[in-house]
Amino acid sequence: MTATAPEDVLALDPATQDLLFREARTANAFTDEPVSDAQVRAIHELVKWGPTAMNTQPLRLLAVRSPEARERLVPLMNEGNRAKTATAPLVLVVTADSGFHEHLPTVFPHKPDAREQMAANPGRAAMARFNASIQLGYLIVGIRAAGLAAGPMSGFDAEGIKKEFLPDGGQDVVAVVNIGRPGPDAWLPRNPRLDYDQVVTTI
Numbered sequence: 001m002t003a004t005a006p007e008d009v010l011a012l013d014p015a016t017q018d019l020l021f022r023e024a025r026t027a028n029a030f031t032d033e034p035v036s037d038a039q040v041r042a043i044h045e046l047v048k049w050g051p052t053a054m055n056t057q058p059l060r061l062l063a064v065r066s067p068e069a070r071e072r073l074v075p076l077m078n079e080g081n082r083a084k085t086a087t088a089p090l091v092l093v094v095t096a097d098s099g100f101h102e103h104l105p106t107v108f109p110h111k112p113d114a115r116e117q118m119a120a121n122p123g124r125a126a127m128a129r130f131n132a133s134i135q136l137g138y139l140i141v142g143i144r145a146a147g148l149a150a151g152p153m154s155g156f157d158a159e160g161i162k163k164e165f166l167p168d169g170g171q172d173v174v175a176v177v178n179i180g181r182p183g184p185d186a187w188l189p190r191n192p193r194l195d196y197d198q199v200v201t202t203i
């Protein structure tokens, strides 16, 4: 008896599996084809449905589009991340809003005291970072679903970005993500992934 191939076990068709995962790569260079606000909106409309704890949805996005704003961001990136951040069609600064609890009466209405409880919770900022990081994963997959490539980065001066772009406080920078169509020399070599047996323990 031949075992069913893993890709045939999934509900998602193999071509879409390729688009979102197997063929999708982290882009390090982009063409100059613009990424529109309509594309960003469509990505958000898709990935907003990804789950977060208590439906907190702490992810916020700052779309750095204007050349002036880009000039302020690039020096705050680590050296190796500067050229691609300067030339990507669009750059998203991904933040975690520790003020997410203000929305709980709307987004988690069946627990009426959630906002007050969360306001007093010393773990609120950590919860925001954790859940915004989960949402970052959804965002990367959503960018790929739009037929675009993402270049997520954690190499930057987080305090500098906060000071320059988010002076009101309450936001932590989770990542900076370049978006666009991959250009020449977009890829580093594809590195191996861990195997099932290295990752999954069944008890």
Ligand SMILES: Cc1cc2nc3c(=O)[nH]c(=O)nc-3n(C[C@H](O)[C@H](O)[C@H](O)COP(=O)(O)O)c2cc1C
Residues within 6 Å of the ligand: 024, 025, 026, 027, 080, 081, 152, 153, 154, 155, 156, 175, 188, 189, 190, 191
């Ligand atoms: C959260 C996160 C942070 C990353 N930070 C950086 C970074 O600062 N600079 C960089 O060049 N690549 C960065 N990367 C890219 C990863 O190295 C890359 O996604 C990974 O090696 C997989 O590459 P592949 O998609 O081409 O297989 C980051 C990726 C993620 C998801």
